[in-house]
Amino acid sequence: MTRKKHRNRKSQKRRPSGSGIIRRALVGTLLFAFGLTLGVLGPWVWWLDREAGLRFADRQFSQATRVYARPLELYDGLAVRLDDLFIELEAAGLREGNPVEVGRYARNGSRLDVHLPGFAFPDGRQDARRVQLAVESGRLRLDGAPDSALLRLPPAEIGSLMPLDDRDRTLVALADFPPLLVTGVQAVEDRQFRHHHGLDPRGMLRAAWINLRHGRVTQGGSTITQQLVKNLFLTPERSFLRKFNEAVMALSLERRFSKAEILEAYLNEVYLGQDGAHAIHGFGRASEYYFGLPVQALDAGQVALLVGMARGASWYHPVRNPERARVRRNQVLGMFLETGLIDQADHDRLVESALGVSPASVRGSTRHASFLDLVRRQLRADYRDRDLRGTGLRVFTTLSPSAQHRAEQALSNALARVENEPGELQGAIVLAEPATGDLRALVGDRHPRRAGFNRALDARRSVGSVIKPFLYLIALADPDNHTLVTPLLDEPLSVPIPGGEPWQPRNHDGNSHGSVPLMEALTMSHNQATVRLGLEIGVAPLLRLLEQLGVVPGTDPHPSVFLGSLSLSPLQITQLYQPLAAEGYSTPLKGISEVVDAEGQSIGRYPMRLRPIREREALALLDFALRRVVTHGTGRSLANLLPEDPGIRGKTGTTNDRRDAWFVGYTRDWLGVVWVGRDDHAPAGIGGASAALPVWAELFAGLPARSGQAGWPEGIEWYWIDWPEPLLASESCDGAQAVPFAAGSQPEALSPCMNADTGRRPFWRR
Numbered sequence: 001m002t003r004k005k006h007r008n009r010k011s012q013k014r015r016p017s018g019s020g021i022i023r024r025a026l027v028g029t030l031l032f033a034f035g036l037t038l039g040v041l042g043p044w045v046w047w048l049d050r051e052a053g054l055r056f057a058d059r060q061f062s063q064a065t066r067v068y069a070r071p072l073e074l075y076d077g078l079a080v081r082l083d084d085l086f087i088e089l090e091a092a093g094l095r096e097g098n099p100v101e102v103g104r105y106a107r108n109g110s111r112l113d114v115h116l117p118g119f120a121f122p123d124g125r126q127d128a129r130r131v132q133l134a135v136e137s138g139r140l141r142l143d144g145a146p147d148s149a150l151l152r153l154p155p156a157e158i159g160s161l162m163p164l165d166d167r168d169r170t171l172v173a174l175a176d177f178p179p180l181l182v183t184g185v186q187a188v189e190d191r192q193f194r195h196h197h198g199l200d201p202r203g204m205l206r207a208a209w210i211n212l213r214h215g216r217v218t219q220g221g222s223t224i225t226q227q228l229v230k231n232l233f234l235t236p237e238r239s240f241l242r243k244f245n246e247a248v249m250a251l252s253l254e255r256r257f258s259k260a261e262i263l264e265a266y267l268n269e270v271y272l273g274q275d276g277a278h279a280i281h282g283f284g285r286a287s288e289y290y291f292g293l294p295v296q297a298l299d300a301g302q303v304a305l306l307v308g309m310a311r312g313a314s315w316y317h318p319v320r321n322p323e324r325a326r327v328r329r330n331q332v333l334g335m336f337l338e339t340g341l342i343d344q345a346d347h348d349r350l351v352e353s354a355l356g357v358s359p360a361s362v363r364g365s366t367r368h369a370s371f372l373d374l375v376r377r378q379l380r381a382d383y384r385d386r387d388l389r390g391t392g393l394r395v396f397t398t399l400s401p402s403a404q405h406r407a408e409q410a411l412s413n414a415l416a417r418v419e420n421e422p423g424e425l426q427g428a429i430v431l432a433e434p435a436t437g438d439l440r441a442l443v444g445d446r447h448p449r450r451a452g453f454n455r456a457l458d459a460r461r462s463v464g465s466v467i468k469p470f471l472y473l474i475a476l477a478d479p480d481n482h483t484l485v486t487p488l489l490d491e492p493l494s495v496p497i498p499g500g501e502p503w504q505p506r507n508h509d510g511n512s513h514g515s516v517p518l519m520e521a522l523t524m525s526h527n528q529a530t531v532r533l534g535l536e537i538g539v540a541p542l543l544r545l546l547e548q549l550g551v552v553p554g555t556d557p558h559p560s561v562f563l564g565s566l567s568l569s570p571l572q573i574t575q576l577y578q579p580l581a582a583e584g585y586s587t588p589l590k591g592i593s594e595v596v597d598a599e600g601q602s603i604g605r606y607p608m609r610l611r612p613i614r615e616r617e618a619l620a621l622l623d624f625a626l627r628r629v630v631t632h633g634t635g636r637s638l639a640n641l642l643p644e645d646p647g648i649r650g651k652t653g654t655t656n657d658r659r660d661a662w663f664v665g666y667t668r669d670w671l672g673v674v675w676v677g678r679d680d681h682a683p684a685g686i687g688g689a690s691a692a693l694p695v696w697a698e699l700f701a702g703l704p705a706r707s708g709q710a711g712w713p714e715g716i717e718w719y720w721i722d723w724p725e726p727l728l729a730s731e732s733c734d735g736a737q738a739v740p741f742a743a744g745s746q747p748e749a750l751s752p753c754m755n756a757d758t759g760r761r762p763f764w765r766r
Contacts, residue, residue: 045248052249053256055233061268061281063392063598064168067375068155069399070438070593071121074133075151078140079704082110084402085135089114091156091401093293102128103297110135117294118176119154122396122596126152128296138704156401157288159372161379161388166277170284171392171598172295174264180341181283181295181303185267187339188307188332190224194259198225198250225250228266272306273313280313290318290357300342301350304332305357318357326355369451370428370444371399374571374591377457382604383595392598397591398438403703407431407441408448410699415446415676418691425684427676427695428455430574432589434581434671436608439591442571453679456570461677464564464653464688465525465634466573466662469580469622470545471562472522474537477618479745482533484519484621485726490529495559505531505563508654508687517724519625519739523633525652527563534562550575550588564653573664574673580622581649581666583710584613616713617742623649623710624740630665634689638665641697646707648700652688659683663692667705672696715743722751729753 072088089105094114097104105114111134118128131151132143142151160168174182186193192200204221222230229249234242253262271279272286280286286306287295298306308328309316318325330351337347375397379388387393407429419425431441444454453459475482490513495503505527507513512528521529534542539557546553551572558565568576571589579586587610595604613619626649629635634652639645646667653662660677661684674692678684684691720736722729726747729736733753 048245048248049252052229052233052252056253056257056265059232059265061169061171062167063171065161065388065391065393065395066157066170067159067161067372067395067397069158069397069401069404070440071119071152071155071396072400073152074131074140074142076140076142079138079706080135080140081138081702081704082135084406084702084704085112085133085140087402087405088153088156092153093117093156093288093297095293095297097299099130101297101299103293116151117154117296119152120600121152122394122594122600122602126150126154154294155396158368158397158399158401159375161376161393166279167281168275168278168285168289169268169281170288170295171268172282172284174260174267176296177267177283178296178298178303180300180336181298181307182263182267183339183341184303184307184332184336185310186224186263187341188335189227189310190222191339193224193263196223196254198252198254199223199247222246223250224266225253225262228262228269229253231269231271232265270310271313272309273317300336300346301329301333301353302356304336304350305329305355308332318355322355322357329355367449368399368404368442369449370454370456371397371404371439371442371591373444373451373454374439374442374457378590378592379595393603394596394598395592396594396596398433398440398593399442399591400440403431404441404443406702407443407699410695410702411443411674412446412448414695414698418676418686418694420685424678425676425686425691426455426679427674427692428459428570429695429699430456430570430673431699432574432578432671433669434578434666435585437578437587437589438593439574439589440670442591455675458569459675459677460567460569461660461675462565462655463568463573464655464660464662465527466651466653466664466688467542467561467564467566468522468525468530469626469651470549470576471530471534471537471542472518472625473615473618473622474541474545475518475533476621476742477615479617479742482518483726483741483745483747484517484625484739485721485724485747486518487515487726488518488521488526488529489532490514490516490521490526493528493532495531495535497558503559505560517726519628520724522625523628525634531559531562534559546576549579549586564655570673570675573662573675574671577664577666577671577673579613580619580626581671584616584619585610586613587611617715620710620713620716621740621742626651635663635665635693637689638693638697641694642701644707646705650693650696652693654687654689657683658685658687661686661688661691663688663696665696665700667700668710669705670700670703672699674699712740716740717743717746719746721747722753725751727751727754 069091094103094105096107099106099113099115102115103117105112111132113132115130116128119126134141134143192203200223203223207221226246229246233249234246268282268284271281273280275289280289283306284295287293287298291298291302305318305325308331316325316328333347333350336342337344375395379395411427411429415425415427427446429441429443430439432439442456444456492504492512497503507527513526516526516529539559539561542561543553551568553566575589578589587608590606592606594602594606597603630638630648630650635650638648648665648667650663650665659681660675663674665672674696676686676691676695718738718740720729720731720733721727721739722733723735723737727749728747729751733751
């Protein structure tokens with residue numbers, strides 16, 4: 001009996017109750033699920049954690065290659081017009097306003113109070129600083145700038161070469177963002193940023209409650225770290241898996257990196273709109289794009305607008321949806337007020353202010369298309385394309401924004417005045433500093449924002465008489481046979497052409513002028529006299545000289561080359577005239593001064609490479625003759641178009657059937673080349689003096705220039721000449737003119753006025 005009871009108890013132990021079975025099944029299921037979760041999610045979480053750390057540490061933000069104009073150096077005595085100074089300030093991104101703020105200036109007559117933004121120049125950083133300027137009698141004066149010799153305007157950004165991923169950004173260090181932007185982003189996007197570890201449960205609950213109350217999503221619960229993770233590593237897809245990955249990776253970043261590193265990455269990565277096909281990332285680039293200002297120069301209203309756009313850059317786009325953007329900005333300003341970032345007075349003032357975004361805030365690349373075309377060609381000649389895109393290079397060019405502005409205006413305005421039918425003429429301008437070879441302006445279309453055929457670089461047109469000075473230079477380099485008073489016969493001639501009809505050049509006025517002095521033949525651009533001189537010298541020496549000056553003209557042996565039948569571009573003509581304008585020192589023209597990498601290290605400099613030309617005396621004589629072109633010759637109408645003449649030298653050029661018009665002129669500071677014609681090469685009824693010279697005059701009327709002339713070489717001597725006869729005269733002889741000669745090459749025959757006088761009167765000489 002006892003044994004039976006014992007078996008019954010044992011049997012009862014072996015039979016679990018129904019609830020025990022369920023409990024055991026539940027526990028088993030949970031353990032299985034836990035194990036399965038641990039087995040599956042564990043490696044996934046580990047991988048996410050590892051990937052987040054590695055990819056954030058190795059991240060390399062692609063940056064466009066930025067192209068800058070030359071920085072304007074500010075110093076006492078700088079020759080500058082007040083309106084040009086405003087052009088330079090605006091191009092550099094400064095705006096009129098309260099100079100207490102960085103990037104603003106105030107004007108009082110000719111005095112300016114300017115707060116310059118900081119900028120990292122290739123030779124060092126210039127911190128933001130406030131300076132007082134004044135322009136008096138065309139000269140700049142600095143007040144209160146002890147190291148004024150080093151003061152520079154930040155250079156204007158004139159274009160960029162986009163990275164291959166088409167993401168446009170300007171990287172800014174966290175310390176360089178304005179404090180209001182840094183704190184404002186946290187106030188709007190993540191107020192617990194400093195305290196959480198990547199996730200903010202209270203923020204998520206609060207966002208859920210607010211969204212529930214409004215019946216729509218008005219506030220997100222993602223932290224700044226989560227948003228950064230989504231932007232850097234994930235897609236915008238709304239799914240549980242994506243949120244899970246985002247949370248894990250956010251926790252990983254917070255565990256591995258500092259708050260400052262995370263916040264800086266966010267400020268440089270957040271998406272803030274589109275510029276055509278290019279996505280704008282980061283507040284640095286957004287500030288430049290929407291306001292034309294460096295981010296340090298933003299005011300509170302502009303900061304609020306950009307911070308608000310982080311919620312939805314397309315939805316709150318200030319140009320396409322200005323009213324929606326204004327409402328969003330004011331919401332953000334309310335948050336700024338709520339968190340004590342601005343006071344009530346500022347809030348009330350700012351909510352009533354305009355957005356301050358101009359639709360004209362377009363990319364610099366559309367402003368100076370022709371000059372940027374030149375820069376890109378020079379860059380691609382020296383660098384691989386992949387090195388130019390995405391690596392954040394900074395290219396400093398030689399462009400002068402004020403000179404470029406004047407060149408664009410001159411071409412557009414003057415063509416409208418000289419053409420017979422609106423829009424029939426096109427043109428190009430190249431402006432350079434002759435002493436350095438720096439190109440200061442380049443216009444390849446009368447509509448400067450229109451990118452396309454760049455006439456300044458690619459329009460190879462017959463050059464006409466602007467080639468003649470180089471033939472005369474060869475002649476004057478042989479003083480035993482040619483001087484400025486050597487008689488040339490300007491009479492009809494027939495030049496035999498092998499295998500063709502004889503060539504019979506004619507003068508533009510249809511007349512022949514008999515025996516004329518060499519200088520007269522050049523200043524009046526007589527074709528028949530020039531061809532006779534050319535036949536004496538030969539085509540080959542002329543082509544050889546052009547090549548020595550940096551231009552490959554081709555090998556056409558036809559004597560019409562003496563009259564400019566060869567085709568060259570305006571840039572090539574500028575290269576040819578550069579040594580004439582630079583007192584005999586030749587240097588290649590350049591549009592780039594320096595290239596700096598993303599770390600600020602110089603990787604390419606473009607210094608001057610001066611090469612003296614040996615024929616110094618011949619150059620001086622030619623310079624004298626080119627001066628006479630604008631005082632007595634084909635360019636004499638210039639005097640009626642300029643307020644003053646700082647000693648201009650120049651040469652007109654007109655081609656057959658009046659298809660092309662040229663004018664080349666230079667002063668001590670500037671060398672300018674103008675071409676005018678039709679794109680279809682049809683006769684245009686234009687001439688160098690009637691079409692190209694007015695364009696040149698309008699440009700140079702606005703440029704600051706020094707008066708005076710270059711010094712004369714030691715080997716030059718002056719004599720009175722019984723002009724136009726090659727006879728020595730005295731100052732008292734009627735019509736006598738002082739003419740320079742290479743020493744010993746002056747005429748020996750005396751004028752009759754000398755014999756009639758004393759016969760022993762000494763020559764005027766210096």
